[in-house]
Amino acid sequence: MKPDSSDPTRREFLKTTSMAALGALLASTMPEPAQGQTPTAVPTRAFGKTGATVPILGLGGMFDIPTNQLVLRQAYQWGVTYWDTADCYGGSETGMGMYFEKHPDHRKDIFLVTKSCERDAQGMTRLLEQSLDRLKTDYIDLYLVHGARHIDELSDEIRRWAEKEKSRKRIRFMGFSTHANMEKLMLAASRLGWIDGIMMSYNFRLMHRDQMQAAVEACTKAGIGLTAMKTQGGGSVRADSEAEIALVGRFLKKGFTDKQARLKAVWENPHIACICSQMPGMTVLMSNVTAALDQTRLSKEEVDLFRQLALQTAPSYCTGCAEICEKALDIPAPVSDVMRCLMYCHSYGEPERAEAIFNRIPKDLRDAMRLADYSKIQRLCPQKMPVARLMREGCRTLDRRFRYALRKDDAAIQPVSSG
Numbered sequence: 001m002k003p004d005s006s007d008p009t010r011r012e013f014l015k016t017t018s019m020a021a022l023g024a025l026l027a028s029t030m031p032e033p034a035q036g037q038t039p040t041a042v043p044t045r046a047f048g049k050t051g052a053t054v055p056i057l058g059l060g061g062m063f064d065i066p067t068n069q070l071v072l073r074q075a076y077q078w079g080v081t082y083w084d085t086a087d088c089y090g091g092s093e094t095g096m097g098m099y100f101e102k103h104p105d106h107r108k109d110i111f112l113v114t115k116s117c118e119r120d121a122q123g124m125t126r127l128l129e130q131s132l133d134r135l136k137t138d139y140i141d142l143y144l145v146h147g148a149r150h151i152d153e154l155s156d157e158i159r160r161w162a163e164k165e166k167s168r169k170r171i172r173f174m175g176f177s178t179h180a181n182m183e184k185l186m187l188a189a190s191r192l193g194w195i196d197g198i199m200m201s202y203n204f205r206l207m208h209r210d211q212m213q214a215a216v217e218a219c220t221k222a223g224i225g226l227t228a229m230k231t232q233g234g235g236s237v238r239a240d241s242e243a244e245i246a247l248v249g250r251f252l253k254k255g256f257t258d259k260q261a262r263l264k265a266v267w268e269n270p271h272i273a274c275i276c277s278q279m280p281g282m283t284v285l286m287s288n289v290t291a292a293l294d295q296t297r298l299s300k301e302e303v304d305l306f307r308q309l310a311l312q313t314a315p316s317y318c319t320g321c322a323e324i325c326e327k328a329l330d331i332p333a334p335v336s337d338v339m340r341c342l343m344y345c346h347s348y349g350e351p352e353r354a355e356a357i358f359n360r361i362p363k364d365l366r367d368a369m370r371l372a373d374y375s376k377i378q379r380l381c382p383q384k385m386p387v388a389r390l391m392r393e394g395c396r397t398l399d400r401r402f403r404y405a406l407r408k409d410d411a412a413i414q415p416v417s418s419g
């Protein structure tokens with residue numbers, strides 16, 4: 001049967017094929033940079049007022065890096081030289097360290113980012129030294145307090161610690177990452193005067209919100225370099241959304257996929273210096289590099305379509321406004337984190353990651369969360385999410401203690417997006 005080239009599936013295949021061809025072309029026409037030269041394929045932007053420039057596409061390091069060294073090699077060669085990791089990303093730091101041990105001359109070209117789960121000077125020093133050791137380097141370009149939720153986590157003690165480590169030349173810049181209360185935290189951080197960089201959830205769902213626009217503007221004025229993460233806004237197109245399917249068809253006609261379009265929507269904002277994207281294999285790396293190199297811009301109409309899609313599918317997406325949940329409950333249940341776990345599980349296909357994060361919640365709190373009344377949050381939630389149902393599902397399916405007691409129909413749980 002003659003294939004129908006107007007069929008989106010086929011066009012996607014053709015697109016993938018052409019990306020593969022482009023990848024091969026990139027690989028064959030871009031020799032390794034000569035000694036002293038910096039790789040320059042992906043466009044770069046200034047990182048706030050730090051004086052550093054970074055590629056608009058960065059490599060998120062939450063995958064099995066020790067056995068995927070080729071991804072680092074190819075990322076370097078294509079100019080994806082912003083590398084992100086964290087002390088708690090399994091063997092990620094060690095894997096990047098393996099790479100730097102083998103290619104010591106590449107270290108100076110990499111804008112290396114890692115994060116600390118600690119919140120006091122002593123703990124930060126311990127984890128920084130551990131990161132330096134694992135990464136086989138003597139400095140970190142951007143050191144982040146990992147997953148900040150409240151401004152008091154960025155204490156004066158941390159400021160003094162950062163100043164000391166900068167003077168010792170063990171870190172160049174200091175900041176934090178966040179996927180809860182992002183906008184409030186960014187606004188407050190813009191007034192601190194010592195934050196160099198922020199990595200926050202930012203995508204077509206969040207970028208149109210007034211509070212996010214105000215937060216980005218304040219950070220830009222303060223000279224803070226901004227890195228966007230969670231840029232897919234909850235994963236792939238879902239077959240139950242006509243609006244999403246229509247949007248996919250439209251982008252395919254222009255020559256790129258909806259995943260690439262979501263990156264482009266973020267790059268439309270010139271104040272976002274870099275997108276940090278998880279790229280665990282060559283296919284995703286190639287697709288994202290292709291999007292970064294492609295000059296085609298989204299039309300105003302397409303940006304508006306993304307805005308409409310965000311509104312239409314709001315109840316499937318948690319915007320991380322954790323303070324609303326926290327104030328409405330009489331137990332400290334991290335509702336937005338549970339929503340994020342469900343996103344990793346259902347939208348990203350990463351149940352192990354979801355389980356690992358969920359089971360860090362203390363056992364007593366997990367027990368209390370199973371019995372809590374979420375009806376108040378459900379009324380307050382700006383996204384009108386079915387919070388009670390999702391919390392019940394999260395507590396039942398992600399808690400390792402109940403793994404073997406799951407009913408067969410748990411497989412039918414609907415996808416949910418967050419972060």
Ligand code: SF4
Nearest residue numbers: 318319321322336381
């Ligand atoms: S569940 Fe609703 S109120 Fe709670 S953080 Fe998510 S979007 Fe905000």
